[in-house]
Amino acid sequence: MLHRRKMMKQLVAGTLAAATFNSSAFASKSEALKTGNLMKNINHSVCRWTYSFLSLDELCTTVKKIGFNAIDLVGPKDWATLKKHDVYSSMCNGAEISLTEGWNDKQYHQKLIQNYTEHIDLVAKAGYKNLICFSGNRRNIDDETGMINCAEGIKQIMALAEKKGVIILMELLNSKVNHKDYMCDHTAWGVELCKRVGSENFKLLYDIYHMQIDEGNVIQTITENHNHLGHYHTGGVPGRHEIDESQELYYPAIMRAIVKTGFKGYVAQEFIPAKEDKIASLQAAIKVCDI
Template sequence: MSISTSSSPFTLAVCAEMVFCDQPMIERVKRIDELGFNVEIWDWTRHDIEALANSGAVFSSMTGYVSGTLADDAGADELLHTAAASVEIAKRLGIPRLNLHGTGLNAEGLPVTPCYQLTGAMWLKARETLNRLADLGEQHGVTFVLENLNTDVDHPGVPFARLADVLALVESVDRPSLRIMLDVYHAQIGEGNLIELIHRCAPYIGEVQVADVPGRCEPGTGEINYAAIASALNDIGYRGTVGLEGWASGDDELALERFRTVFSL
């Protein structure tokens, strides 16, 4: 398939964990790059970093920790320790944004330590931990991005999962080295009212991730009006990265072209 010549006001990226799944990771990365997209990865400990660094691809984001939690002392120290190691890998790959969650996730996306009720002390501890991460980001010239998740379908038991919660934390820290990874798929399942959420989060968006609902496939396969999402992002003046973090509903290259088309204004 030839590369589309349509243009986008956004930088478009594709998560290599979820497309071309019949190929080795390095081949997925190279194919995504050949098709004109930046590349996103998840847990760097599962990959050949030297091969990725030599692939020639431009990487957009990766998971910014290996283990730990935001809201308890031991978990926060573990999170900072593994975040520091992740920063070094990000620097090798030229990755500007490192993704965070309220707690560590296992291979199935489930929380290692589930939490179903937040206390005021946990909110304060999470804010303190995020400030420490912002310090680390400033020191190394990278941005940590806190991602909203849904707890109804994919990630039950993850604390600080709702986009409203993520916004409250990032806004309270209010530092350029901490921003929101605004995941539209998760927000639709967990909260809805997507256009309003985009406008509310506008000053703090570090990156946007997309997939449709239900099924978590490329835009155009479900209920989300992605033409309206693209217009809303354009209206707020967003010019950053939009990443496809979704499965292909059929042919992988066709799915990527559908994604590119809806975000080409």
């Protein structure tokens, strides 16, 4: 009994020490924010929609003040605003029909091929590189048929994408919480699609928030599949809020794993700020990920 009590005391002490360490790690990141200096090992971005309470002009000014210069999920009609502020469109959108109506269903292929052909040209002419796409919902289409359909349709735009130097990225989304019935909801499925498309210009947008929900094992998955991952999104689990000590993922370790793969693309913050000072939340998130 005495031995057990001693062990319990040691366990509690160890847990408290670990909690103190983690809080200190996040606190030190917050303190470092005051310097305004970024390490430059990660190319930082933020998703437009999560800060839509700001005008695009205001968001551009905000990211420049924090110390980075890229915004995700901005379409052609707003690129002039980005260029005015010398802010990069790190993930272009606008060619998709919707998240639910995608490449896995042949009825959408004609429209998608038309849209992506037009947008690939627009992206290239604007000097950008990444263009998002989606698998679409299953709607009773089995995963193998959906993959065959995706590959068949996407292959029809890849010659142009390769010629123009544009990367088409399919986003991995969770189907447990946020996007019920979405087909590209596991990394293995997306990686197999990349192999079937067979182009270095087709990759996956690995959303860390979504994949933690549907499959977990984030660091190992990134390490083993990084050749097929062309972009990353963040978000706190659960709730998709700030990526601080209130959620279950430890982002500094994830960022170190990403850097270790040799990744040179962008990591975009896609959390929905819940705290009162939402700009401070973005600043803190950038610092957490700036390893």
